[in-house]
Amino acid sequence: MNTLEIHDVSVVYPAAQGGDPVTALSEVNLNIEQGDFVVALGASGCGKTTLLNLIAGFIAPTKGYLTLGSSPIEGYPRVACGLDIGDEIVGPGADRGVVFQKHALLPWLNVIENTEFGLKLQGVDKQERRERAASYLKLVGLEDFHQHKVYQLSGGMQQRVGIARALTNNPEMLLLDEPLGALDALTRESLQELLLDVWRETNKMMFFITHSVDEALLLATRLIVMSPRPGRITHEFKIDFNQQFLDCRDARKVKSSEAFIAMREQVLAIIHGDEAAAA
Ligand SMILES: Nc1ncnc2c1ncn2[C@@H]1O[C@H](COP(=O)(O)OP(=O)(O)OP(=O)(O)O)[C@@H](O)[C@H]1O
Secondary structure, three states: OOEEEEEEEEEEEOOOOOOOOEEEEEEEEEEEEOOOEEEEEEOOOOOHHHHHHHHHOOOOOOEEEEEEOOEEOOOOHHHHOOOOOOOOOOOOOOOEEEEOOOOOOOOOOEHHHHHOHHHHHOOOOHHHHHHHHHHHHHHOOOOOOOOOEHHHOOHHHHHHHHHHHHHOOOOOEEEEEOOOOOOOHHHHHHHHHHHHHHHHHHOOEEEEEOOOHHHHHHHOOEEEEEOOOOEOEEEEEEOOHHHHHHHHOOHHHHHOOHHHHHHHHHHHHHHHHHHHHHO
16 A cells, blocks of 8 residues: 655745746645545645646655655656756656646547547557546446547536546546636536545545635545645644535535534635735
């Protein structure tokens, strides 16, 4: 059973056009175990995406290091320090799947071709990649849409394809950067439920970024709150509203409970306090 370990990680972006270097993260430590659903909250610019990009291996830390199991996550230092931009970006290994707010699907491919795309790049043979893609499309409720083109799908369905695609490698960890931010409220709720079902079914590590406190409270087993620049993890809460939701399937009931409302107030006070301090 692998653990993601983040040790004393700092990220400093180089100065651009005469400005100062930006310390986006400072001395961040975090361990994520199998089955953890970690949600990161914090004011805009506190370094949430930087942290996700580090875990994905899109960038490398300026200080500190990350490991997944016994393997280092090496990232791509030359991107972080602004050199050798022409080189190939290595991106996450097969053990980490990434879902972005913009699903980045390929419009000329149909749903199953988009879902199996990563497997095709890895040279997995057609029958196997079709089977794997089909099983994850079933998991996200798109078993009847294999042949549809991306533009024939709603935003929520496109995001389901993005989730299925990230799962096809059977990664140990899913990294989700505001994946539901562009969706209407009802679609967003149904995708929250889907993500909890996927998490419960697969027991994967999840690292999820959102600006919505309600969404964070509903999804997380561990909620981390980050401070404005330089980004640090200032608070962590272990919560189980997601289990309550999975038991009753009634988000409104969970969100109207005294415990949920009290936790929402506590978290909002931290974030608003941070924003005021930053201003
Ligand atoms: N490539 C870069 N070069 C220079 N500064 C950067 C770069 N990427 C991010 N930053 C800065 O680093 C800080 C953290 O950015 P990051 O995107 O990680 O924050 P965030 O919490 O995800 O923000 P948001 O909630 O607005 O998406 C910000 O001040 C941002 O402007």
